[in-house]
Amino acid sequence: MTKEVLKHFINGEYVQTSGTEFFDLVSPVDEQVYASSPNATQDDVDQAYIAALEAAKVWGKTTPSARQNALLxxxxxxxxxxxxxxxxxSAETGQLKHMIAQEEVKTSIDHIRFFAGAARCLEGKATGEYLEGYSSSIRREPLGVVGQVAPWNYPLMMAVWKIAPALAAGNSVVLKPSDTTxxxxxxxxxxxxxxxxxxxxNVILGRADAGSKVVSHETPALVSITGSxxxxxxxxxxxxxxxxxxxxxxxxKAPVVVFADANLEKAAETIAIAAFFNAGQDxxxxARVLVEESIYEKFIALLVEQTKTIHCGxxxxxxxxYGALNxxxxLDQVKGFLARLPANAKIEIGGNRVDRPGYYFEPTIISGLEQHDEVVQTEIFGPVITVQSFKNDDDALEKANDVEYGLASSVWTTSHSRALRFSRDLDFGTVWINTHIPLAAEMPHGGFKKSGYGKDLSAYGLEEYTRIKHVMSAYDE
Structure with missing residues (x-):
């Protein structure tokens, strides 16, 4: 059987690479080669940016309503x-088809429609006389050309998160998806x-060095990545x-802080799903559960029982x-974390690769961990939950914030005052209260510290792809 040879998509059509380097694409479902991809040359990237520059001259001058109509x-x-x-x-990610349909296709459509509307709602300071004799106004303009690199964990949705706000704002795009997806x-x-x-x-294919060519190019006014x-x-x-x-x-490395007054059964069910969903590749x-000491053993038991109802397929x-690791x-990274566990760690359930073709790994829970342990401090990106205990509110906050990441977090409690305090003091871009992982197109997504900067989704995400110009006009005497 002849395997498909993929091409770049430049200037509105599929084009052959100018180079000779290709690599195999392997399906995580059965570990079989299903296609071959070019690794972009500098000339490939140059041609994509030449096309994007020409397009920006036209697209950047369209009306918001025209951009809205195209996105709709x-x-x-x-x-x-x-x-x-x-x-x-599904063939190249190992994801479940029903999950892609609901969580990527349906969600991506909703997000594109949101940005289509947001294109017509950009805001700025009111035009007025801020200096006597002069009128000032603000223009929000597209940046021009942007270079973007998308990851493999949610290939469609992450591509949409990149291109939708960029196109809505009037920019043209050179996108490099993951080499595997x-x-x-x-x-x-x-x-x-x-x-x-x-x-x-435009879409450029290739490995990490192709992505480097996209983001180091002198053309883009903004470069964006979702990744490590x-x-x-x-x-x-x-x-x-x-x-x-x-x-x-x-x-x-999201902390999930569970207090004794929480609805523990609901918390265990929601946390297990939010940890193992998409094989933990989120x-x-x-993935990092912190539990009040008085309910530590009880909550571990609830998590284990919930995990027994979960399987990959x-x-x-x-x-x-969930499906296969990508x-x-x-797969080797997840196995490596488990192989390096310290003596104090205890695997409560799971811990092994599933014995069949494909990159499948069991849902896993690890307890007995200390704050400095590698699996507590480092993102695993697999179906693995770590569980620690804490003494009180201050101890919980200290442990929750004691990582280099700052993307997302949740707190589980029926205390309104505690929920307010934690929403203030958790050093993460998102704080969920008595839930974990839902996202809305109208709300921003983005982190602090080494989780990066800039916002996806929402009007804030759209503004990332604009520049602000002050226009001042003198009144005639």
Whole structure:
């Protein structure tokens, strides 16, 4: 059987790479090679940016209503092609098809429609006479061209989080999807091509070095990545070299603080789902659980019982909660964390690769941990929950904040005053109260510390892709 050879999508069409380097794409479902991808050359990237620059001259001058209409049409055409996207993505991610349908396709459509509306609602200071004899006004303008790198954990949705606000603001885009999950981004660009001027949305394929070419290029006014802290630091350095803006959504290690007065059964059920969902490959996953001492053993037992009801499965398994890990490197990373556990750690359940083809790993809970342990401090990005105890509110806050990340968190309590205090003192970009992981298009998503800076979603996310210009006019005498 001949494997498919993928192409870049530049200036509104599929194009061959100018280079000769290709690599195999392996399905995490069965570990079989299903396609071959080019690794972008500098010329490939240059051609994408030439197309994007030309397109920006046209797209950047369109009216907000024209951009809204194009985005609404894109949302409709994604809806019409949902099955194609789901089939392509599940084969290369190992994700469950029903999960992609609900959590990526449906959600992505909603987010595009939100940004379509937001394109017509940009705000600024009112025009007025702030200096006698002069009138001042504010223009919000597109940046021009942006370079973006998307991850493999939610390929469609993360691509949409990148391109939707950028296009809504009037920018053109060069997007580099993950090397292991390019298909949904290519389909997205193909579906968008008839709706936008040529060159508005370009997709470059390749490994990490191709991504480096995209973000270090002198053309983009902003470079954006969703990825690891290490990758984010490299992107920030590349942006600084060109005085480009950087938008970084990086790793997380979300603390989940459970007090004795919480609804423990509900907490255990929600936390288990929020931790193991998408095989824990989520930077907001409820993976670091902190439990009040008086209920520590009881809550571990509740988590274990809940975990026994959860299993991983192949893409068509509608009874499974999650599918395979995305690639062999990620599987090795998760196994490595388990292999390096300290003597004080106890595996309550799981801890092993599932004995069948594919990159499947059991839902796992680890207790007995100390604050300095590697699995507490470092993002695992797999179906693994760590559990620690705390003595009181101050101890809980100290342990919750004592990581380099600052993306998301949750607190579980029936005390209103405690919930307010923790929403203030938890050093994370999102604080959920008695829930964990829901997102809304109208609310911003983004972190502090080494989880990066810049916001996705919401009007704040749209503003990231604009620049502010002051226009002052003198009154005639």
């Amino acid at each position: 049409k894109l949302a409709d055409v994604i809806e019409q092609n949902a099955e194609r996207i789901i089939d392509a993505q 390019p298909s949904s981004s290519l389909i997205l660009a193909e579906l968008a091509a008839p709706l936008f001027p040529k060159g508005v949305f 802290v290490r990758a984010g630091l490299q992107v920030a350095a590349s942006a600084a070299a060109n005085l480009a803006k950087a938008h970084l959504e990086l790793g997380g 930077c907001t996953a409820a 192949q893409p068509d398994d509608e009874t499974a909660l 690639n062999d490197r990620q």
